[in-house]
Amino acid sequence: MTVLPDNGFPLAAGFPHATHEQWQRLVEGVLRKSGKDVPGTAAEAALSTELDDGLVVQPLYTAPDGGGLPGATGLPGFAPFTRGSTPAGRVAGGWDVRQLHSRPDASRTNGAVLADLENGVSSLWLTVGESGVPVAGIGTALEGVHLDLAPVVLDAGAEFDAAARELLRLFEERGVTPDEALGTLGADPLGHAARTGAYDAVAGHTAQAVALAELCHQRYPQVRALVVDALPYHAAGGSAAQELGCSLATAVAYLRGLTGAGLDVAAACGQLEFRYAATADQFLTIAKLRAARRLWARVAEASGAPGAGAQRQHAVTSPVMMARRDPWVNMLRTTVACLAAGTGGADAVTVLPFDHTLGLPDDFARRVARNTSTILVEESHLARVADPAGGSWYVERLTDELAQAAWKWFQEIERAGGQEQALRSGLIAGRLAATWERRSEKLARRSEPVTGVSEFPQLVERAVVRDPAPAAAGGGLPVVHRDDAFEALRARSDAHLAATGARPRVFLAALGPAAAHTARATFAANLFQAGGIEPVHGPVPGAPGTAAAAFAGAGTTLACVCSSDAVYAEQAPETATALKAAGARQVFLAGRPGDRRDEYLAAGVDEFVFAGGDVVAVLTSVLDRMGVA
Numbered sequence: 086m087t088v089l090p091d092n093g094f095p096l097a098a099g100f101p102h103a104t105h106e107q108w109q110r111l112v113e114g115v116l117r118k119s120g121k122d123v124p125g126t127a128a129e130a131a132l133s134t135e136l137d138d139g140l141v142v143q144p145l146y147t148a149p150d151g152g153g154l155p156g157a158t159g160l161p162g163f164a165p166f167t168r169g170s171t172p173a174g175r176v177a178g179g180w181d182v183r184q185l186h187s188r189p190d191a192s193r194t195n196g197a198v199l200a201d202l203e204n205g206v207s208s209l210w211l212t213v214g215e216s217g218v219p220v221a222g223i224g225t226a227l228e229g230v231h232l233d234l235a236p237v238v239l240d241a242g243a244e245f246d247a248a249a250r251e252l253l254r255l256f257e258e259r260g261v262t263p264d265e266a267l268g269t270l271g272a273d274p275l276g277h278a279a280r281t282g283a284y285d286a287v288a289g290h291t292a293q294a295v296a297l298a299e300l301c302h303q304r305y306p307q308v309r310a311l312v313v314d315a316l317p318y319h320a321a322g323g324s325a326a327q328e329l330g331c332s333l334a335t336a337v338a339y340l341r342g343l344t345g346a347g348l349d350v351a352a353a354c355g356q357l358e359f360r361y362a363a364t365a366d367q368f369l370t371i372a373k374l375r376a377a378r379r380l381w382a383r384v385a386e387a388s389g390a391p392g393a394g395a396q397r398q399h400a401v402t403s404p405v406m407m408a409r410r411d412p413w414v415n416m417l418r419t420t421v422a423c424l425a426a427g428t429g430g431a432d433a434v435t436v437l438p439f440d441h442t443l444g445l446p447d448d449f450a451r452r453v454a455r456n457t458s459t460i461l462v463e464e465s466h467l468a469r470v471a472d473p474a475g476g477s478w479y480v481e482r483l484t485d486e487l488a489q490a491a492w493k494w495f496q497e498i499e500r501a502g503g504q505e506q507a508l509r510s511g512l513i514a515g516r517l518a519a520t521w522e523r524r525s526e527k528l529a530r531r532s533e534p535v536t537g538v539s540e541f542p543q544l545v546e547r548a549v550v551r552d553p554a555p556a557a558a559g560g561g562l563p564v565v566h567r568d569d570a571f572e573a574l575r576a577r578s579d580a581h582l583a584a585t586g587a588r589p590r591v592f593l594a595a596l597g598p599a600a601a602h603t604a605r606a607t608f609a610a611n612l613f614q615a616g617g618i619e620p621v622h623g624p625v626p627g628a629p630g631t632a633a634a635a636f637a638g639a640g641t642t643l644a645c646v647c648s649s650d651a652v653y654a655e656q657a658p659e660t661a662t663a664l665k666a667a668g669a670r671q672v673f674l675a676g677r678p679g680d681r682r683d684e685y686l687a688a689g690v691d692e693f694v695f696a697g698g699d700v701v702a703v704l705t706s707v708l709d710r711m712g713v714a
Contacts, residue, residue: 105147112144136369137324137520138490142483151478154485161430161471162395165382167375167484169430170395174471179462180426181433183238183399184455187212188445189555191222199229201451205459206235208268210399210435213241213248216555220247224255232261232268238312238358238399239271242558243286246272246293249310253300263304269312269358270297275335275504276314282561284509294339295346298356302348309397310356311339318513319362320405321562322521325373326487330494331513332359333380334504337495340388350390359396363434364403365418367425368483371474374398374429376488380495399433400426407442408568410575411537412549415439416453423457427467428474434458442566444551514562521565528567529701538568539700542614544578544588570701571615574708578617581713588619589711590641591673594632594664595625596648596656602627605675606647612694613645616704629656633663643707645673645694654681658688665689671710 112128123131132144143150151157159165162172184206188194198209211218211226218226220241227237232255241248249270256266274290277283298310315332323331336357343353361377363370378396385394402422407415416439426434436457438450446454461467474480494516501507508514527533534540557564566572582588591613595602602625610620623635636644644664646657653674661672674690682693694703 108145137523138326138487138494140326140483140486140490142479146478146482148478151476151481154481157476157481164386164391164394166378166395167382168472168475170378170397170432172471174430175427175432175462175468176471179468180431180458181207181236182455182458182462183208183210183433183435184451185210185212185401185435185437186226187217187554188552189218189222191218191225194218194222194226195228197448197451198226200448201455202230202235204452205455208236208238208433210238210240212555213239214244216242216557220244220251223248223251224258227255232256232259233265234267236267236269238269240312241271242277242281243283243290245270245277245290246297249297253305256305264306266305267307269309270301271312272297272310273312273314273335275338275508276312276317277558278505278561279317279331279508279513280561281558284505287505291339291342295342298343298348298353299346301356302352309358312358312360312399313339314360316360316362316401316404317562318517319403320564321514321517322405322524322565323517324520325369326490326494327517327520328361329373329377329380329487329491330498331504332361332377333384333491333495334498334507336381337384337499338504340384344388350385350388351393354385354390354393357397358399360399360401361431362403362405363400363422363426363429363431364406365421365425367421367428368480369487370400370422370425371429371480372483372487374400374426374431375472375474375480375484376491378430379484379488380491383492398431399435400429400431401435402426402437404437404441405565406567407437407439408535408538409442409566409572410568411543411546412439412443414537415441416457419454420457420461424461424465424467427458427461430472440549440551443549444554447551508561517562525570526699529570529699530697531700532697533567535567535571538571539615541611542571542575544614544617544619574616574701574704577708577713581617587640588617589708589713590619590621590639590643591707592621592623592636592639592641592644592664592669594623594636594644594646594660595627596629596632596646596660597652598626601649601652602647605649608696609645609647609673609675609694612700613704613707615700616708618643618704618707629659629663632660633667636664636667636669642668642670643673643711644669644671645675646690647675650676650679653685657681657685657690661685661689671707 109125116128134142159168161169161174184201186194239248272294274287278287301308301310313332313336315328318331319328340353381396382394402419406418419436423436436454438446438454440446440450498507501512531539578588593606595606621639623632646660664672671691674693677695678685678693
């Protein structure tokens with residue numbers, strides 16, 4: 086037996102060097118087995134994934150793809166800050182765990198606030214005004230909070246000035262010196278206008294925000310006045326690059342206003358905090374946060390203050406990705422998003438509770454939300470390394486390409502007159518709508534699946550009921566969710582259930598043995614349940630005669646034939662004819678018909694359902710034909 090050296094042994098010694106071309110030939114062989122005969126680079130391209138903004142994710146990255154890029158060669162705490170805004174990253178204590186509170190009852194909010202702070206939360210994000218705690222209730226909501234230890238971030242919309250001054254008054258009243266005061270006052274005139282369409286108020290709100298920034302600069306060194314909130318653009322369906330470009334244009338507008346009032350560039354940059362969405366697409370989120378820091382560093386450099394470009398980031402798990410049906414799955418989504426935010430270098434992370442879209446969260450939901458960060462920091466040790474994704478050829482390339490796309494969009498906004506004018510003119514709304522339209526097509530075809538909604542839905546789930554949340558300010562950019570189209574279908578099914586005592590149904594005629602029909606019967610059952618249509622399974626193993634007999638007692642006029650192509654060739658025409666004779670008004674066949682399409686249509690098949698088809702269009706048509714309002 087050969088004894089290996091105990092040190093200095095090159096583990097790759099003796100293995101032949103593999104080339105990229107050799108790998109491509111192996112890929113060709115894999116694709117050939119699946120029926121795709123594509124050579125060389127075309128084989129690699131066949132495995133690529135297209136993202137928004139013209140970005141393409143390759144199936145393999147090597148040193149030339151990521152080497153030499155800013156993130157691969159820089160260090161945390163140094164411009165362009167791709168690898169982190171601070172030298173030590175979040176190694177010392179993890180990221181700031183920031184919990185959102187929006188309950189209007191200030192006393193109940195106070196109880197929730199104290200429970201959070203006693204169990205792992207390190208800062209508070211407080212919604213104030215019409216959508217949250219009244220300005221006069223801020224003191225009650227923060228009773229017992231050590232304002233020199235727990236930063237308070239306000240989100241007060243149009244009432245930001247009154248809310249900010251109330252918080253500053255509380256600092257003084259409770260003996261917190263200006264040097265000890267912590268927090269962010271939350272002024273965001275352009276973000277509020279984007280949400281509400283109140284563009285005529287931007288000038289007045291900007292003047293108030295600038296005055297607050299001057300006050301903070303002069304008296305409160307650890308309090309920031311303004312937030313550059315990119316969530317309105319994300320919530321309207323925008324892409325990662327669009328979110329970054331809009332945030333950059335907003336920040337530049339604020340920078341101009343602050344320097345115009347007399348603050349130097351470094352002081353003005355110090356008054357801004359940036360807020361971004363973190364999604365379950367972990368690598369895109371990591372790249373987005375890294376790109377955001379690099380982009381802002383470029384702005385600071387161009388403005389004459391390269392050392393002031395260390396962006397302070399607040400990442401919030403995406404509200405767009407949160408589902409209303411089977412909301413427990415949201416815990417998994419927010420866990421991945423939180424992981425991505427922490428890995429991407431966010432300074433503060435808010436995990437939205439799993440029941441966020443259903444109303445105000447309960448104690449259990451808030452507990453799970455805050456513990457998500459705790460587990461990732463304390464048990465997974467995610468914060469022990471600064472920029473853990475740095476040096477990954479894939480992440481570095483994606484960061485660079487995303488930064489380039491975002492900069493291009495930012496420049497387009499600037500040429501249009503800046504963020505305010507681009508909002509007023511509809512440029513931003515139109516571009517975001519086009520992006521959401523393309524994404525909606527992917528959602529409808531389930532190429533972007535939503536687990537528990539468009540894939541693996543549960544019609545028998547028990548509804549999760551929560552206290553209603555205050556109505557959010559509207560009138561500006563729309564607010565979208567990934568489950569919107571499917572939620573509309575499920576709502577129609579729910580109304581039918583309430584009115585008739587039963588959901589709309591589909592009879593699944595499974596032909597042949599289990600090995601032949603199981604895959605497509607499962608596919609069809611999931612597809613129809615995504616629209617709230619309950620599957621009724623026929624006898625197995627099925628045959629044309631037994632399927633038609635069972636259909637008569639299924640309580641529906643809709644049927645779907647399910648089996649393999651080989652069984653279809655022998656039994657599908659006869660089965661479709663028999664189902665129509667038994668009273669079926671609409672007969673589907675699961676799978677692509679190939680060259681037998683005309684034969685099946687002539688026998689009574691009305692439509693075909695298959696992977697990649699427009700599920701929303703099919704289900705909408707089915708409910709319409711069944712008379713489900």
